Amino acid sequence: DTGVSQDPRHKITKRGQNVTFRCDPISEHNRLYWYRQTLGQGPEFLTYFQNEAQLEKSRLLSDRFSAERPKGSFSTLEIQRTEQGDSAMYLCASSFARQDTLFPYEQYFGPGTRLTVT
Amino acid sequence: EDKVVQSPLSLVVHEGDTVTLNCSYEVTNFRSLLWYKQEKKAPTFLFMLTSSGIEKKSGRLSSILDKKELFSILNITATQTGDSAVYLCAVPPGRYGNKLVFGAGTILRVKS
Numbered sequence: 687d688t689g690v691s692q693d694p695r696h697k698i699t700k701r702g703q704n705v706t707f708r709c710d711p712i713s714e715h716n717r718l719y720w721y722r723q724t725l726g727q728g729p730e731f732l733t734y735f736q737n738e739a740q741l742e743k744s745r746l747l748s749d750r751f752s753a754e755r756p757k758g759s760f761s762t763l764e765i766q767r768t769e770q771g772d773s774a775m776y777l778c779a780s781s782f783a784r785q786d787t788l789f790p791y792e793q794y795f796g797p798g799t800r801l802t803v804t
Numbered sequence: 805e806d807k808v809v810q811s812p813l814s815l816v817v818h819e820g821d822t823v824t825l826n827c828s829y830e831v832t833n834f835r836s837l838l839w840y841k842q843e844k845k846a847p848t849f850l851f852m853l854t855s856s857g858i859e860k861k862s863g864r865l866s867s868i869l870d871k872k873e874l875f876s877i878l879n880i881t882a883t884q885t886g887d888s889a890v891y892l893c894a895v896p897p898g899r900y901g902n903k904l905v906f907g908a909g910t911i912l913r914v915k916s
Contacts, residue, residue, distance in 0.1 A: 690846070719903065719904075721904075726908065727906075727908055728808075728892050728894070728906025728908050729892075729904070729906050730906070731905070734902055734903060742902055742903065744903075777846065779904075792838060792852050793904060795846035795847045795848070795849075796846055798845065798846055
């Protein structure tokens with residue numbers, strides 16, 4: 687399967703614990719995005735990487751959240767000191783975008799990691 | 805603030821019916837609009853629209869964009885139970901479109 691993959695698919699944790707999610711993008715894609723989706727809402731942008739550089743972070747991304755993409759391939763999203771409000775589906779997406787063009791491109795999503803904080 | 809609004813929020817139809825889903829947007833530096841289908845997993849890409857009045861078609865699904873009136877519609881003809889899903893509309897705002905702003909989605913349920 688050459689799509690975007692995410693691990694784990696489900697995570698149940700107690701409030702105050704740290705959790706880490708992993709995303710493996712489509713191999714030739716240079717951009718990687720993290721979104722969060724709660725019930726009844728569309729995905730909300732959290733952050734994105736161009737290769738290994740984190741170029742934009744949403745105001746939704748509090749200082750308890752950190753994301754990395756160390757070698758420009760897979761990415762991790764860590765949430766420290768989880769709160770019940772962090773319960774959501776965390777979606778990863780990837781795309782290929784040329785820097786020398788403004789041509790629009792589509793993003794392809796992974797299956798998501800569903801986080802439940804008890 | 806960039807905004808994407810979808811209507812209706814939910815819809816129940818019978819197999820064989822035709823449905824029209826709506827998406828209106830207000831974003832800076834519009835370049836494209838994307839439609840996704842989401843079942844109980846990842847959103848799957850359907851269409852990307854960049855030009856007004858040009859219909860994109862894939863099987864029983866089609867979509868068109870009106871850049872003057874700032875909206876798009878997604879049509880599904882001869883609906884099947886497998887079309888039951890949440891349909892999401894998204895726009896990448898800004899000059900470089902580095903993220904997607906999504907609407908809340910339309911929940912479609914097709915009854916057999």
